[in-house]
Amino acid sequence: MTEITKKDILEALQEFSNKTLDPKFEKIDKRFENMDQRFENMDQRFEKIDKRFEDMDQRFENIDQRFEKIDKRFENMDQRFEKADYRINALDHKVDQFKEEIIHQFHVISEDVISQVKLVAEGVMNLDEKFTREIANFRRENEQAHQEIMAMIKFSYAELDRRISTLESEVQDLKRRMDQIERRSVS
Secondary structure, three states: OOOOOHHHHHHHHHHHHHHHHHHHHHHHHHHHHHHHHHHHHHHHHHHHHHHHHHHHHHHHHHHHHHHHHHHHHHHHHHHHHHHHHHHHHHHHHHHHHHHHHHHHHHHHHHHHHHHHHHHHHHHHHHHHHHHHHHHHHHHHHHHHHHHHHHHHHHHHHHHHHHHHHHHHHHHHHHHHHHHHHHHHHHO
16 A cells, blocks of 8 residues: 655645635635625724714714703703792782781771761761751741741731721722712713
8 A cells, every 4th residue: 555645645635725625715715805895894884873973972062061051041040030939928928918917907997987987877866866856846836837827817818808898898888979979960
């Protein structure tokens, strides 16, 4: 049998490598190159994404700054509202005190008015009684005067009637005389 030498093994391995392994390694190299290309594309895409994230980070920083300004404005507004609340509470307290004072004054004045109304009512009742008495007296006096006037009218009427009757009888007497004189003078 032939002896296999180291050289023969190396040549066989070289040939095996050139025929079988090299094309496979070339394929693997190509696949790695494709993978490298794809990784490079992905790296570029990641760089673009990183750039976009950086832009977004910058935007968020701008937004954060704006929010900080808004927060400061809200803090200022909160302080102003707290001051306004304090003033309103103080004003509410003053209004409540004023209201209580007004109510107290109203009660005092209303009690005074009620007592004065009672006095006026008593005065009106006294005047009513006095007017009732005076009217009754006036009616009595008026009735008495009326009776007296009626009596005087009757007396005057009777006197006038008597005088008229006297005058009529005298006129009749005079007429008769005149008639007599006329008859005498005509005859």
